[in-house]
Amino acid sequence: VRTLSLPSALQCAAGLVLLWGALGKLLAPQVFLADLITYRLGLPDGALRLVVLVLPWLEAASGLLLLVRRHAPGALLVAGALFVIFAVATGQAVLRGLDLSCGCLDVSLLGMRSDSAFARLFDSAPMAFVRAAVLGSLCAFLLTREKRGFHPDTRG
Amino acid sequence: MGGSTIGLTEPQAMTGSFASTVLREAAGIVLAALAMAWIHTAVNPVPGHASAGGAPSGQPRLVDWREIEGLVASGAAVLVDADTATLFATGHIPGAESLPLSELPRREPAFRARHGLSATLIVYCADPSCPAAHAEALALSGTYGFRDVRELAGGHAAWRAEAAAGEEAPR
Secondary structure: OOOOOHHHHHHHHHHHHHHHHHHHHHHOHHHHHHHHHHOOOOOOHHHHHHHHHHHHHHHHHHHHHHHHOOOHHHHHHHHHHHHHHHHHHHHHHHHOOOOOEOOOOOHHHHOOOOOOHHHHHHOEHHHHHHHHHHHHHHHHHHHHHHHHOOOHHHOO | OOOEEOOEEHHHHHHHHHHHHHHHHHHHHHHHHHHHHHHHHHHOOOOOOOOOOOOOOOOOEEEOHHHHHHHHHHOOEEEEEOOOHHHHHHOOOOOOEEOOHHHHHHHHHHHHHHHOOOOEEEEEOOOOOOOHHHHHHHHHHHHOOOOEEEEEOOHHHHHHHHHHHHHHOOO
């Protein structure tokens, strides 16, 4: 029986979170666009639409690779960069006092009501900032670990 | 030189190799994501304003003023202005309620308590180019669960044009 080490389990967990986020955004791109607008990032309309189109696929690709543990270093770099972007976006919203729905993870995909107290707390900007910061740090830690165990001869 | 590769010590060479591997893999993931986004865009319409004559599922229905004038006049629908409070103060459709997009999360609970989730909402903003009405209509229906949310085509500008045409029309 193969057992999953803690770092591998954490890597899979990060992958699942990314896949969850990607699925919600791909199923409801208009709601994601609406959420992005409420962040008031000052991006032009075209840039916002590009983010709506590309970001979910970046989440999906890196999440899937983390989950199946293939090309982990590259996937960890992309995932880490995404979590840093999420942390910056939600962090600036918190600092500016914007009370918004982060639009990161759709709890209705888990069968929960999106207007429940838990969903609102889970989707709040401060909670999203903490989540992104923790997951970003986790990716950095796992990437460092990958580097320690890296052997050039075993890779293409 | 023992333990070196092209003038680099072994750890340095390994670090360089690791960095290039990481960057190469990350670039591959970005390219794959761009390709998937391109395919997705080719299959599905680009997010944006709903087209007149029918809304894709999950999108607020686009309506024109003549279609909803009676509903608004009778009080059966709530007109919602998604522009900023400043813009609302400079001019709005009579009877409209100000609910700026940027303040939606904060003001939505009170709005919901006043009107209920089954209220017919007609959301508009300044003109056809402003994104606030579409974004707010999506948020009201998708995120907050309002069941009948419609978007006024052309926004305040279209209403002004209708009103001006009505005044000029012979009676």
